[in-house]
Amino acid sequence: METILLKNIQIAGKGKDEYDILVRDGLIAGITRSGASGCGTEDGMVHETLSCHGKVAVPGFVNMHTHAAMTLMRGTGEDVAFHQWIKEIWDAESGIDPEFVYWGTKVACIEMARTGTTSFNDHYWFPDSGYSAAEESGVRSVNSYVLCDRNDRKVAEKEKTRCIEAYGRSGKWRKGAFAVGVHSVYSVSEDLMLWAAEFARSNGLKLHIHLSETLKEVEDCKKAHGLSPVQYADRLGLLGPDTVAAHTLWLDGNDIETLGLRGVSCVHNINSNLKLSSGYRFLYKELKTAGANICMGTDGCASSNNLDILEAMKTSAMVQKAWREDPSAMPLDELLDMATAAGAKALGLNTGKIEEGKAADILIVDTDNTFFLSPAPFLANFIYSAHSDCIESVICGGKFIMRQHRIPGEKETLQEARKVLLRMLSGRR
Numbered sequence: 001m002e003t004i005l006l007k008n009i010q011i012a013g014k015g016k017d018e019y020d021i022l023v024r025d026g027l028i029a030g031i032t033r034s035g036a037s038g039c040g041t042e043d044g045m046v047h048e049t050l051s052c053h054g055k056v057a058v059p060g061f062v063n064m065h066t067h068a069a070m071t072l073m074r075g076t077g078e079d080v081a082f083h084q085w086i087k088e089i090w091d092a093e094s095g096i097d098p099e100f101v102y103w104g105t106k107v108a109c110i111e112m113a114r115t116g117t118t119s120f121n122d123h124y125w126f127p128d129s130g131y132s133a134a135e136e137s138g139v140r141s142v143n144s145y146v147l148c149d150r151n152d153r154k155v156a157e158k159e160k161t162r163c164i165e166a167y168g169r170s171g172k173w174r175k176g177a178f179a180v181g182v183h184s185v186y187s188v189s190e191d192l193m194l195w196a197a198e199f200a201r202s203n204g205l206k207l208h209i210h211l212s213e214t215l216k217e218v219e220d221c222k223k224a225h226g227l228s229p230v231q232y233a234d235r236l237g238l239l240g241p242d243t244v245a246a247h248t249l250w251l252d253g254n255d256i257e258t259l260g261l262r263g264v265s266c267v268h269n270i271n272s273n274l275k276l277s278s279g280y281r282f283l284y285k286e287l288k289t290a291g292a293n294i295c296m297g298t299d300g301c302a303s304s305n306n307l308d309i310l311e312a313m314k315t316s317a318m319v320q321k322a323w324r325e326d327p328s329a330m331p332l333d334e335l336l337d338m339a340t341a342a343g344a345k346a347l348g349l350n351t352g353k354i355e356e357g358k359a360a361d362i363l364i365v366d367t368d369n370t371f372f373l374s375p376a377p378f379l380a381n382f383i384y385s386a387h388s389d390c391i392e393s394v395i396c397g398g399k400f401i402m403r404q405h406r407i408p409g410e411k412e413t414l415q416e417a418r419k420v421l422l423r424m425l426s427g428r429r
């Protein structure tokens with residue numbers, strides 16, 4: 001694999017000092033202050049040296065909850081209530097196939113590269129297609145087989161078989177890339193959830209679920225089971241340090257304590273929550289204090305309409321500041337941590353920080369524009385002022401997935417995705 005040297009680059013959160021970052025074998029092999037000796041620059045083994053004066057290295061983002069292929073469903077069910085929206089989504093999804101997921105995910109990977117996401121936790125149908133598309137795009141993915149039986153016993157049995165088969169096929173995948181998905185407590189039977197928890201635990205897999213997203217979900221769950229979704233999921237053994245729970249928006253004191261105690265990774269998807277009117281009072285401080293691992297996600301493009309983590313960071317902080325009437329409610333360094341290291345921790349990935357030995361997942365941010373002119377700290381300008389088009393190049397696992405704003409194969413991917421959409425619309429599949 002190529003060896004790349006990023007010369008005279010600043011590192012986010014480390015002030016104005018410049019560093020030389022050596023990328024080798026997919027990893028950050030060395031970081032030295034610019035001008036100092038070392039970093040492997042003298043041994044002639046560097047294939048490419050990039051002069052990065054005026055640029056800042058930021059760790060690649062980890063989008064902890066998305067449905068990547070839904071980039072092809074952007075705009076479905078606008079301006080309707082959550083339960084009407086999900087009905088429209090499920091109707092639209094009845095016509096999808098592996099090809100749809102493959103090209104939808106390819107499109108998503110273009111969008112992720114452009115907006116700085118180098119790893120994502122996907123929750124979608126036909127995970128083999130999603131995984132292949134991500135691998136080919138050079139973006140690191142974790143793909144769930146999403147169990148959903150809508151309380152039908154026969155479907156539940158089929159789902160178990162399909163999940164076991166999918167897990168078997170994932171033997172060829174990158175280690176840790178397969179996860180068990182549970183759609184939600186309202187769409188999956190108790191029997192299938194018990195099975196999912198056991199299957200994930202016995203195979204050492206992550207478990208990815210939508211949890212406590214809407215008030216209706218909480219009320220319905222209490223009516224049906226006498227417990228909140230969090231307590232119900234906990235009773236079924238679904239919650240632990242390997243659990244990624246998307247949303248966790250409607251919680252009482254007991255729920256917060258349980259999520260903290262179990263060390264669950266809770267994913268905040270502010271734009272999806274706002275747009276579907278699911279709620280906005282994400283209990284960041286309370287969950288963090290209780291011991292939960294708080295991560296950032298966008299959710300799918302049918303609810304958040306894009307996959308831009310930078311935008312999600314800004315909106316998350318703005319909303320927290322507003323409803324709590326507390327400007328310190330979500331500090332800048334914690335925001336970056338939610339979008340990077342916390343996700344890496346949740347998925348067991350060696351990424352999320354610009355440090356020696358970590359995967360070389362690096363965003364090269366160009367500061368030669370109006371947004372970075374003021375002497376304010378880089379993170380303030382990056383998160384609150386700039387847009388993701390300040391991300392000039394993106395390295396994932398030591399390889400460029402975007403270089404000077406250019407992404408290989410972009411035109412061809414869009415062309416193929418258009419064909420898939422046309423076929424779907426013409427009702428021939």
Ligand SMILES: [Zn+2]
Pocket residue numbers: 065066067210246299300
């Ligand atoms: Zn979702």
